[in-house]
Amino acid sequence: xxxxxxxxxxxxxxxxxxxxxxxxxxxxxxxxxxxxxxxxxxxxxxxxxxxxxxxxxxxxxxxxxxxxxxxxxxxxxxxxxxxxxxxxxxxxxxxxxxxxxxxxxxxxx
Amino acid sequence: xxxxxxxxxxxxxxxxxxxxxxxxxxxxxxxxxxxxxxxxxxxxxxxxxxxxxxxxxxxxxxxxxxxxxxxxxxxxxxxxxxxxxxxxxxxxxxxxxxxxxxxxxxxxxxxxxxx
Numbered sequence: 001x002x003x004x005x006x007x008x009x010x011x012x013x014x015x016x017x018x019x020x021x022x023x024x025x026x027x028x029x030x031x032x033x034x035x036x037x038x039x040x041x042x043x044x045x046x047x048x049x050x051x052x053x054x055x056x057x058x059x060x061x062x063x064x065x066x067x068x069x070x071x072x073x074x075x076x077x078x079x080x081x082x083x084x085x086x087x088x089x090x091x092x093x094x095x096x097x098x099x100x101x102x103x104x105x106x107x108x109x
Numbered sequence: 110x111x112x113x114x115x116x117x118x119x120x121x122x123x124x125x126x127x128x129x130x131x132x133x134x135x136x137x138x139x140x141x142x143x144x145x146x147x148x149x150x151x152x153x154x155x156x157x158x159x160x161x162x163x164x165x166x167x168x169x170x171x172x173x174x175x176x177x178x179x180x181x182x183x184x185x186x187x188x189x190x191x192x193x194x195x196x197x198x199x200x201x202x203x204x205x206x207x208x209x210x211x212x213x214x215x216x217x218x219x220x221x222x223x224x
Contacts, residue, residue, distance in 0.1 A: 097154060
Protein backbone atom coordinates (compact mmCIF):
# COMPACT_ATOMS: atom_id res chain seq x y z
CA UNK A 1 0.00 0.00 0.00
CA UNK A 2 1.33 3.41 -0.92
CA UNK A 3 1.99 5.45 2.17
CA UNK A 4 3.70 8.73 2.84
CA UNK A 5 4.46 9.87 6.37
CA UNK A 6 5.01 13.43 7.39
CA UNK A 7 5.25 15.00 10.85
CA UNK A 8 2.26 17.36 11.13
CA UNK A 9 4.10 19.83 13.38
CA UNK A 10 3.64 22.66 14.02
CA UNK A 11 7.28 23.55 13.54
CA UNK A 12 8.02 26.97 15.01
CA UNK A 13 11.22 28.81 14.08
CA UNK A 14 12.49 32.39 14.32
CA UNK A 15 12.91 34.47 11.18
CA UNK A 16 16.20 33.73 9.45
CA UNK A 17 16.44 30.12 10.65
CA UNK A 18 17.16 27.18 8.38
CA UNK A 19 14.12 24.92 8.21
CA UNK A 20 14.22 21.21 7.50
CA UNK A 21 11.01 19.44 6.47
CA UNK A 22 10.94 15.70 5.85
CA UNK A 23 8.88 12.82 4.57
CA UNK A 24 9.34 9.10 4.61
CA UNK A 25 7.64 6.62 2.36
CA UNK A 26 7.29 2.90 2.01
CA UNK A 27 6.75 2.34 -1.71
CA UNK A 28 10.13 1.86 -3.37
CA UNK A 29 8.50 2.36 -6.78
CA UNK A 30 8.02 6.09 -6.17
CA UNK A 31 10.36 7.95 -8.48
CA UNK A 32 8.94 11.48 -8.76
CA UNK A 33 8.94 13.72 -5.71
CA UNK A 34 7.37 17.09 -5.16
CA UNK A 35 6.91 19.71 -2.49
CA UNK A 36 3.83 21.87 -2.30
CA UNK A 37 3.07 24.83 -0.06
CA UNK A 38 -0.49 25.35 1.13
CA UNK A 39 -1.73 28.47 2.85
CA UNK A 40 -4.83 28.20 4.98
CA UNK A 41 -7.95 27.50 2.90
CA UNK A 42 -6.00 27.74 -0.35
CA UNK A 43 -4.92 25.24 -2.96
CA UNK A 44 -1.51 23.54 -2.88
CA UNK A 45 1.17 25.54 -4.70
CA UNK A 46 3.93 23.62 -6.42
CA UNK A 47 7.34 24.57 -5.03
CA UNK A 48 9.73 21.99 -6.40
CA UNK A 49 9.80 18.65 -8.13
CA UNK A 50 12.61 16.15 -8.53
CA UNK A 51 13.13 12.87 -10.23
CA UNK A 52 14.85 9.98 -8.45
CA UNK A 53 17.65 10.65 -5.96
CA UNK A 54 19.73 13.79 -5.62
CA UNK A 55 19.46 17.47 -4.78
CA UNK A 56 17.74 20.36 -6.46
CA UNK A 57 18.07 24.01 -5.49
CA UNK A 58 15.79 26.93 -6.28
CA UNK A 59 16.54 30.17 -4.50
CA UNK A 60 16.16 29.64 -0.76
CA UNK A 61 14.73 26.16 -1.26
CA UNK A 62 16.64 22.89 -1.60
CA UNK A 63 14.99 19.53 -2.15
CA UNK A 64 16.79 16.29 -1.41
CA UNK A 65 15.78 12.77 -2.25
CA UNK A 66 17.41 9.66 -0.79
CA UNK A 67 15.71 6.70 -2.40
CA UNK A 68 17.86 4.18 -0.57
CA UNK A 69 16.47 5.46 2.74
CA UNK A 70 13.03 6.30 1.30
CA UNK A 71 13.45 9.79 2.72
CA UNK A 72 12.96 13.20 1.18
CA UNK A 73 13.69 16.65 2.59
CA UNK A 74 12.99 20.28 1.88
CA UNK A 75 15.35 22.88 3.29
CA UNK A 76 14.41 26.53 3.52
CA UNK A 77 17.24 28.98 4.12
CA UNK A 78 16.76 32.41 5.68
CA UNK A 79 13.16 31.62 6.54
CA UNK A 80 10.66 34.48 6.41
CA UNK A 81 7.30 35.02 8.14
CA UNK A 82 5.72 34.71 4.68
CA UNK A 83 7.00 31.11 4.58
CA UNK A 84 4.48 30.27 7.31
CA UNK A 85 2.23 27.67 5.70
CA UNK A 86 1.66 23.94 5.53
CA UNK A 87 4.21 22.09 3.42
CA UNK A 88 3.04 18.97 1.65
CA UNK A 89 5.30 16.37 0.16
CA UNK A 90 3.90 14.39 -2.75
CA UNK A 91 5.27 11.52 -4.75
CA UNK A 92 4.37 9.35 -7.65
CA UNK A 93 5.12 5.98 -9.12
CA UNK A 94 3.35 6.41 -12.42
CA UNK A 95 0.69 9.02 -12.82
CA UNK A 96 -1.11 9.84 -9.56
CA UNK A 97 0.21 11.85 -6.68
CA UNK A 98 0.24 10.50 -3.15
CA UNK A 99 0.44 13.28 -0.59
CA UNK A 100 1.73 13.44 2.93
CA UNK A 101 -0.51 15.02 5.50
CA UNK A 102 1.61 18.16 5.60
CA UNK A 103 3.82 19.92 8.13
CA UNK A 104 2.67 23.26 9.47
CA UNK A 105 5.53 25.76 9.61
CA UNK A 106 5.35 28.94 11.69
CA UNK A 107 8.10 31.53 11.21
CA UNK A 108 8.01 34.25 13.82
CA UNK A 109 9.42 37.75 13.17
CA UNK B 110 0.65 34.37 -14.41
CA UNK B 111 -1.68 31.63 -15.67
CA UNK B 112 -3.67 29.86 -13.01
CA UNK B 113 -6.33 27.25 -12.51
CA UNK B 114 -9.64 28.83 -11.53
CA UNK B 115 -12.48 27.11 -9.74
CA UNK B 116 -16.09 28.06 -9.13
CA UNK B 117 -17.88 28.36 -6.82
CA UNK B 118 -15.51 28.93 -3.92
CA UNK B 119 -18.09 27.52 -1.52
CA UNK B 120 -21.10 25.31 -2.21
CA UNK B 121 -23.66 24.23 0.34
CA UNK B 122 -26.02 21.48 -0.71
CA UNK B 123 -28.53 19.16 0.86
CA UNK B 124 -27.81 15.48 1.12
CA UNK B 125 -29.00 13.64 -1.97
CA UNK B 126 -28.72 16.64 -4.26
CA UNK B 127 -26.51 16.79 -7.34
CA UNK B 128 -23.64 19.26 -7.46
CA UNK B 129 -21.35 20.34 -10.26
CA UNK B 130 -17.99 21.82 -9.47
CA UNK B 131 -16.36 23.82 -12.23
CA UNK B 132 -12.77 24.43 -13.20
CA UNK B 133 -10.92 26.28 -15.92
CA UNK B 134 -7.47 24.68 -16.27
CA UNK B 135 -4.39 26.49 -17.53
CA UNK B 136 -4.94 26.96 -21.24
CA UNK B 137 -2.05 24.97 -22.75
CA UNK B 138 -2.29 22.11 -20.27
CA UNK B 139 -3.36 18.69 -21.44
CA UNK B 140 -3.84 16.73 -18.22
CA UNK B 141 -6.59 17.52 -15.74
CA UNK B 142 -7.25 16.20 -12.26
CA UNK B 143 -9.60 16.38 -9.33
CA UNK B 144 -8.41 15.93 -5.78
CA UNK B 145 -10.20 16.35 -2.51
CA UNK B 146 -9.12 17.20 1.02
CA UNK B 147 -11.36 16.39 3.93
CA UNK B 148 -10.75 18.83 6.78
CA UNK B 149 -7.59 17.85 8.63
CA UNK B 150 -6.81 15.01 6.25
CA UNK B 151 -4.48 14.38 3.34
CA UNK B 152 -5.06 15.61 -0.17
CA UNK B 153 -6.47 12.57 -2.00
CA UNK B 154 -6.48 11.81 -5.70
CA UNK B 155 -9.87 11.31 -7.32
CA UNK B 156 -9.44 11.20 -11.08
CA UNK B 157 -7.22 12.17 -13.98
CA UNK B 158 -8.44 13.11 -17.44
CA UNK B 159 -6.55 13.24 -20.71
CA UNK B 160 -7.57 13.35 -24.32
CA UNK B 161 -11.25 13.58 -23.38
CA UNK B 162 -11.32 10.47 -21.28
CA UNK B 163 -10.57 9.30 -17.79
CA UNK B 164 -7.02 7.98 -17.62
CA UNK B 165 -7.02 6.93 -13.99
CA UNK B 166 -9.35 7.01 -11.01
CA UNK B 167 -9.14 6.14 -7.35
CA UNK B 168 -11.40 3.97 -5.23
CA UNK B 169 -13.11 7.14 -4.00
CA UNK B 170 -14.30 7.94 -7.52
CA UNK B 171 -17.31 5.64 -7.60
CA UNK B 172 -20.43 5.73 -9.76
CA UNK B 173 -21.68 8.83 -7.97
CA UNK B 174 -18.87 10.85 -9.54
CA UNK B 175 -18.36 11.88 -13.13
CA UNK B 176 -16.14 14.31 -14.99
CA UNK B 177 -16.59 16.16 -18.21
CA UNK B 178 -14.83 18.65 -20.41
CA UNK B 179 -17.87 20.06 -22.16
CA UNK B 180 -16.43 22.86 -24.25
CA UNK B 181 -12.65 22.60 -24.50
CA UNK B 182 -11.98 25.02 -21.66
CA UNK B 183 -14.07 23.98 -18.66
CA UNK B 184 -13.54 20.82 -16.67
CA UNK B 185 -16.32 19.73 -14.34
CA UNK B 186 -16.81 17.28 -11.51
CA UNK B 187 -20.35 16.10 -10.88
CA UNK B 188 -21.49 14.34 -7.75
CA UNK B 189 -24.82 12.76 -8.52
CA UNK B 190 -26.29 12.27 -5.07
CA UNK B 191 -24.25 13.91 -2.36
CA UNK B 192 -23.60 12.30 0.99
CA UNK B 193 -22.52 13.93 4.24
CA UNK B 194 -19.08 12.37 3.84
CA UNK B 195 -18.60 14.17 0.52
CA UNK B 196 -18.07 17.39 2.49
CA UNK B 197 -14.51 18.42 1.66
CA UNK B 198 -12.38 20.85 -0.25
CA UNK B 199 -12.26 19.84 -3.90
CA UNK B 200 -9.24 20.89 -5.90
CA UNK B 201 -8.91 20.92 -9.64
CA UNK B 202 -5.40 20.69 -11.06
CA UNK B 203 -3.79 20.66 -14.47
CA UNK B 204 -0.40 19.94 -15.93
CA UNK B 205 1.34 20.26 -19.25
CA UNK B 206 2.67 16.74 -18.98
CA UNK B 207 1.96 13.79 -16.79
CA UNK B 208 1.78 15.11 -13.25
CA UNK B 209 4.43 12.78 -11.99
CA UNK B 210 7.05 14.28 -14.24
CA UNK B 211 6.21 17.96 -14.17
CA UNK B 212 4.03 18.52 -11.15
CA UNK B 213 0.46 19.73 -11.23
CA UNK B 214 -0.87 23.24 -10.68
CA UNK B 215 -3.82 23.46 -8.34
CA UNK B 216 -6.78 25.80 -8.19
CA UNK B 217 -7.93 27.51 -5.02
CA UNK B 218 -10.54 24.86 -4.38
CA UNK B 219 -14.28 24.61 -3.88
CA UNK B 220 -15.42 23.99 -0.34
CA UNK B 221 -18.38 21.61 -0.53
CA UNK B 222 -20.59 21.38 2.52
CA UNK B 223 -23.30 18.73 2.50
CA UNK B 224 -26.00 19.23 5.11
